[in-house]
Amino acid sequence: MMRDILARSYKDLPCHYLRTCFLYLAAFPEDYEIHVPNLIELWMAESFIPHTPSHKPEEIAHKYVTELAQRNLIQVVHRSRAHKWIQTIKIHDILRDWCIEEARQDGFLDIIDKKAGQAGAASYDTMICHRSSFQNLSGQILHGTTPILRTLFGFGLSSVSLPKMTSLRVLHIQNSILKDFSRTIGGSIHLRCLRLTGCRHVVLPSSIGKLLYL
Structure with missing residues (x-):
């Protein structure tokens, strides 16, 4: 109901x-x-x-x-x-839970939250999302969807190493520890929004000035 x-x-x-x-x-x-x-x-x-x-x-x-x-x-x-x-x-928890399910079904957004036990849409169907939100994870967090990922959110990530993402437009990461970030961001020529808040071990490469849409 x-x-x-x-x-x-x-x-x-x-x-x-x-x-x-x-x-x-x-x-x-x-x-x-x-x-x-x-x-x-x-x-x-x-x-x-x-x-x-x-x-x-x-x-x-x-x-x-x-x-x-x-x-x-x-x-x-x-x-x-x-x-x-x-x-x-x-957003109220009930509304958020509904939004998560709706977003996954539409292939609009996937949420992978280790603490909440949300494994992500890729684990139970073949729907490919161009946006992902990773929460409370550690280590390498991306795999097959990397080339087409347009938006990446990260919250509470620990010692995470991000691969190069050539199609990325939005990168929003908060309260996380990132490794080798300078190698990640260089090839993201379509990047329009970059927000890093409360992140450790982040070094921006000099090539970031070549990202014309940022």
């Missing part, structure tokens, strides 16, 4: 872009507080925000966040004092 209600709420969203932006929230860990300006940058890097002559993409993105909040699909944690814009959000 609850799944049917959530599915109807999702399908009732007014446009494909907004549904995509909502599903994208599944990439973040459980109870994670999402900083809206960072989220908007990710949405824009993924080309989820349509271009219109009368509005800036950031304005449309803020309207999307407001729309999701008004529909109770996200929880507002903090608003800015100046403009009362929503600054920080969370």
Whole structure:
């Protein structure tokens, strides 16, 4: 019954872009507080925000966040004092679980979380996702999907060595220990958004200046 209600709420969203932006929230860990300006940058890097002559993409993105909040699909944690814009959000655990399953079924996003026992879509079907979120893992984390991966999220990764990812557009890693990162990023010529927060042993190569879309 609850799944049917959530599915109807999702399908009732007014446009494909907004549904995509909502599903994208599944990439973040459980109870994670999402900083809206960072989220908007990710949405824009993924080309989820349509271009219109009368509005800036950031304005449309803020309207999307407001729309999701008004529909109770996200929880507002903090608003800015100046403009009362929503600054920080969370997604309820039940909604997040639904988003994870929906995103996997659509081939939109895969979540691999060792702590939560989420092994990833590749372990039980042949669906290939172009976006992956790795959480609470260690060692080598990618294999056959590396050449086509467009988006990589990482949270709480320990001593992780990332291979070269030539199709990568978005790389968001937080509170992780990375090895040989300079060798990873050099060939990612399509990279548009790079965010490393609380990461250790990270050295950016001089060749990063050649990444024209970054």
